[in-house]
Amino acid sequence: MLFSRKADPIQIDGYQSYGTSNHLYILGRALEHEGVNLEKTGFLSALKNAYKQFASDELRHTKLRITLPDDRTIYTTTDAEGYFKVDEQVEGLGALANSQGWLQMVVSFDDVQKDVVVIGENQFPIEMLIPSETAEYGVISDVDDTILHTGVASLLKWRVIFNTLFKSVDKRTSLEGAPELYQKLHLGKSGKNANPMFYVSNSPWNLYNYLEAFIRNAKFPKGSILLRDFRGPLDKIPKPEKPHKQHEIRNILNTYPDLKFVLIGDSGEHDVDIYLEVAKEYPEQIIAVYLRSVDHKKKVLRVEGVLKQYETTPAVLVKKSSFAEEHARKIGLIA
Structure with missing residues (x-):
């Protein structure tokens, strides 16, 4: 009681x-x-x-x-x-x-x-x-600097702190063309599908309602939102063996072994390492990897170097949503 x-x-x-x-x-x-x-x-x-x-x-x-x-x-x-x-x-x-x-x-x-x-x-x-049996594929997307302007590549992540603490949901902006691209991926090549969307972020669950409101207000397709528990400096719970994002992506892929997926992230942190490792582990399920270019020359150069050595799955660095849309259309993901 x-x-x-x-x-x-x-x-x-x-x-x-x-x-x-x-x-x-x-x-x-x-x-x-x-x-x-x-x-x-x-x-x-x-x-x-x-x-x-x-x-x-x-x-x-x-x-x-x-x-x-x-x-x-x-x-x-x-x-x-x-x-x-x-x-x-x-x-x-x-x-x-x-x-x-x-x-x-x-x-x-x-x-x-x-x-x-x-x-x-x-x-x-x-x-x-529950993804439809007619779904062509699913989309697993990062949030920060992938659909939401955040500033994860800024010095000491000061932009992340500022945007989270001092900007209301209505003042947060999506990356140019991102909502339209995601809607097209959601509808698929037929333009009539309901391809499942999954938003995976390292943000804590405390920000769930904030991020859900942003996704809805910015007109991104509705999808599962998967965040993590907020760890304090005195948290005694052992850290997970794998990073949160990697763990969640694996869970999704294992839940739907017969469904193919598109992974979308950014070049700001560790998405390239996580996504390509997952793509190597699940080569039959991952059909494309898109990494948004962030405003950080050193990080972009590193990602470009990693992608040059990778051949398992189509994986591209994109500066604009229109480039990703063109590529997605070329490989038959959208009309």
Whole structure:
């Protein structure tokens, strides 16, 4: 039972995840509502929202109830940081998804005393993507400096810090032509498909709602958003063996072994190393790798050198979305 206490109202953040017609894989977090309002604009509002997103108060070891569209229920419990994950076999999920492949569910607190204030009448949406059987391929994309101007290549990443703390969602800009390119990849060569989209970032889950709002407002195709847990300086949990992004990409590829994929990243950090290693490991699934050129001469030269020695999969450095679009059309990905 979630006991009564004088505190902020409580809520559940359901993340957009991915699964199959018989595999339910959903993620989210239960926490106190801190009053984050991403619709407010301006410098001070952005700063307040950023602070509140990272100063979250999680609800530990709290029992939750997930309700499927056919009224089947599944129970889970949050961990010590308020996160929950359901990863189990459940039959008949594909028939419950909409035309775009989204399975829309409701997650609720299972037992709450009447004097505890729950946002949204204790019904919170949570979605899982089930790729259509007619999907031509999937797209796995980085976020920072791939679809969103961030500044990961800046000195000490000062631009990342500034943009995250001081810019509201409505002030963040996408890379030129990126939304149109992604929409074309989403629709595929036929122009009618619903190719699944996956956005994988090293940003912490605290920024999930911020990034989801950016993707929606900038008119990128809706997709699964996969972030990572925020590690503090005193975090005693062992670091994963592989980088977060590499781990998530492998999970996606293993979940859909019969589906081919396009990988999109940037030349600013480690995308070229991660993507090409994955492409070598899954040569039958990776059909193209696009790396956006960032404004950093040394990093671009390094990526160019790496690509010259790579021949397994079409992998190109692109300065503009139009170049990637032309290449994608040439190899039959879009009309």
